[in-house]
Amino acid sequence: MSNSIDFAAAFVEAQATTPFDKLIATMNLATRAVKAERDRLTKDADAQTKFDAAVINIHALTTQMQENPAMINDYLEAGTEMRRANTTRLAREEKSIPQWESITQCFEKAEEFISELNT
Numbered sequence: 001m002s003n004s005i006d007f008a009a010a011f012v013e014a015q016a017t018t019p020f021d022k023l024i025a026t027m028n029l030a031t032r033a034v035k036a037e038r039d040r041l042t043k044d045a046d047a048q049t050k051f052d053a054a055v056i057n058i059h060a061l062t063t064q065m066q067e068n069p070a071m072i073n074d075y076l077e078a079g080t081e082m083r084r085a086n087t088t089r090l091a092r093e094e095k096s097i098p099q100w101e102s103i104t105q106c107f108e109k110a111e112e113f114i115s116e117l118n119t
């Protein structure tokens with residue numbers, strides 16, 4: 001999946017007309033992309049951690065239920081929680097789009113403006 005940035009549209013939206021204004025707009029785009037990547041990684045890790053904890057819990061309850069069959073309600077509740085955690089984890093995998101392409105585009109564009117400003 002491509003994260004191609006339409007810099008022309010971004011510059012119009014930011015009302016950036018000079019190379020310096022465009023550099024600032026580009027760095028703002030880079031900042032947003034870096035924050036999105038941080039959030040993506042954090043949410044992906046949180047979803048995986050919750051799923052892992054649910055699996056550990058269901059495993060522990062499986063062992064405990066062998067000694068105390070009355071724990072069936074706890075086990076069923078834990079199974080439901082594991083299903084929820086897995087659904088969240090799978091949904092994160094589907095919509096988790098790495099932002100590195102956008103970040104790289106922004107820095108390459110920023111280099112162009114820096115070069116232009118240095119001439």
